[in-house]
Amino acid sequence: MSGEDSFNAHDLQTKVLKSDNKRFYLDVKENNRGRFLKITEVNTQARTKNKITFALSSVEEFRNFLNMFAEFYNNLGPTPANATRDGKLKSEFMKKDDKRYFLDLKENSRGRFLRVSQVVRYTRHHVAFPAILLVELRNAVNEVLEEFGGNDGDTAQAMLPQSRECIVDQK
DSSP: OOOOHOOOOOEEEEEEEEETTTEEEEEEEEEETEEEEEEEEEETTTTTEEEEEEEHHHHHHHHHHHHHHHHHHTTTTSSTOOTTTTEEEEEEEEEEETTTEEEEEEEEEEEEEEEEEETTTTEEEEEEEEEEGHHHHHHHHHHHHHHHTTOSSSSHTTEEEEEEOOTOOOO
């Protein structure tokens, strides 16, 4: 396998969720580093595309947060009094290796939505799901976990110890 081919990902499964002028693709892919879930938000009117990725080993934690957000959303009435000025209704955080994920249920003039942001080093990517798709999203993620489990498929990576962060002054 050439160096160029080693970065190419092979599609294993694709699921599509649709909402008004947006389509969301949940692609399970595999490359030389293992299996991962890529979520792409495509706005058909603005012709924009946003993407985030999860190692399959972190998808179960993501699904658990989706369960919490779906339950919170179902029990939510009209705009709650404890909503913050920026429209944030509920927030959670998860971390996997060098990636950090922020899940924020927000509300604005167009409605309620779940923004999932991925931060790698100094780069932030995000997708925003309409809140009415939370249950469909959770079900699609459940199907991915049922079929592929939470294993990245990289046995060499499984033998390594968990990564750590170290901050050194002036370096």
